[in-house]
Amino acid sequence: MSTSGSQVSHPGKVSFDEVKEIFSNHLTEHNLRRTPERFAILEEIYNRTDHFDAEALYIHMKTSNYRVSRATVYNTLELLVNCDLITRHQFGKNLTQYEKSYGFKQHDHLICVECGKVIEFCDPRIQQIKSTMGELLHFDVLYHELNLFGRCKDGCK
Secondary structure, eight states, X not given: OOBOOOOTTOOSOOOHHHHHHHHHHHHHHTTOOOOHHHHHHHHHHHHOOSBBOHHHHHHHHHHTTOOOOHHHHXXXXXXXXXXXXXXXXXXXXTOEEEEEOTXXXXXXXXXXXXXXXXXXXXXXXXXXXXXXXXXXXTOOOOXXXXXXXXXXXXXXX
């Protein structure tokens, strides 16, 4: 299930060349092959504006005549998570979804339990709470995830 939401917290478009270089360096550092299929998957992800699951990405690439195997898609997603170019989310119902993350600000999610729609939002008060709690409890907060689950008020579309 591929879902989409507004991208209110994201700045301007990230340079694909920059992302490609980061991935290339990661592969080289870990003695992994730099295959055209891996870079095609990366490019497809950075052309997207939505959250997606691995199977939806695989099917989209196959229908777009890319020669990639399901295993290559899953393995490449893991590599991209490891080098912080994408983020993995567990939005309930045992469905793992991903989104591009390089050059994008921290944000949080509203998830519809009926249709699976994901809406992104950014509220500076959450950052303030994170900072305050870190100071009060002498804790270095590195990141956070906030997912709010509910139902679309206007009905699922």
